[in-house]
Amino acid sequence: MLNKKQIRECLDVFEDMFPDAECELTHKNPFELLVAVVLSAQATDALVNKVTPQLFKKYKSPEDYLAVPLEELQHDIKSIGLYRNKAKNIQKLSHTLIDKFNGKVPSTKQELESLAGVGRKTANVVASVAFDEPAIAVDTHVERVSKRLAICRYKDSVLEVEKTLMRQLPKEEWSDTHHRMIFFGRYHCKAQRPNCEECQLLHLCREGQKRMRKKERK
DNA sequence: AACTCGGGGCA
DNA sequence: TGCCCAGAGTT
Numbered sequence: 001m002l003n004k005k006q007i008r009e010c011l012d013v014f015e016d017m018f019p020d021a022e023c024e025l026t027h028k029n030p031f032e033l034l035v036a037v038v039l040s041a042q043a044t045d046a047l048v049n050k051v052t053p054q055l056f057k058k059y060k061s062p063e064d065y066l067a068v069p070l071e072e073l074q075h076d077i078k079s080i081g082l083y084r085n086k087a088k089n090i091q092k093l094s095h096t097l098i099d100k101f102n103g104k105v106p107s108t109k110q111e112l113e114s115l116a117g118v119g120r121k122t123a124n125v126v127a128s129v130a131f132d133e134p135a136i137a138v139d140t141h142v143e144r145v146s147k148r149l150a151i152c153r154y155k156d157s158v159l160e161v162e163k164t165l166m167r168q169l170p171k172e173e174w175s176d177t178h179h180r181m182i183f184f185g186r187y188h189c190k191a192q193r194p195n196c197e198e199c200q201l202l203h204l205c206r207e208g209q210k211r212m213r214k215k216e217r218k
Numbered sequence: 219a220a221c222t223c224g225g226g227g228c229a
Numbered sequence: 230t231g232c233c234c235a236g237a238g239t240t
Contacts, residue, residue: 116237
């Protein structure tokens, strides 16, 4: 496990590589953000961003999503994967918003998680981006990067990764670090072919050094 | 813990 | 072609 000083070094490198890393969904209102994040499960941002402009033009409130037949909504989001379930979830979630939250998106993680199609990660993203609540959403990138760099233990569950990050990272940097780690994982420390050769963190990365040794032997 | 949903992107 | 993606729900 890395110590505080080593973790600080990681954060500085993240900032150096991706100073402007930001969630592309930030500018939207809480309801649009919620829908966009629910849609983005197992789909790339680019794909979601292609669909949302026209989608949000047509649907502006929970009522709007309930005003059309399920088939119509499914058709409107078809180019994103998993569209059947996602369309159902969005209608169910719209119903809950009207029913229990006065038509507004709730701000706490617990309330958000009670909505259809909203799990821990989505709840964390919405709470932190839309309502400035302290939260770190652990997705596949954050998990992989944290484990390779030994910011957490390799065997940690997703929940344990989240706890460790909240304990190790300064709260005021959670949001920025979160986005930078995602960029770092997506474009540099990739799942398949991490670019260890040009990595500024190789000297303190167990996984990277292991990979370089393996390459050496070939 | 393992499986399913799923179209699009990329090698 | 085959594999992966900023996941959630069910068993």
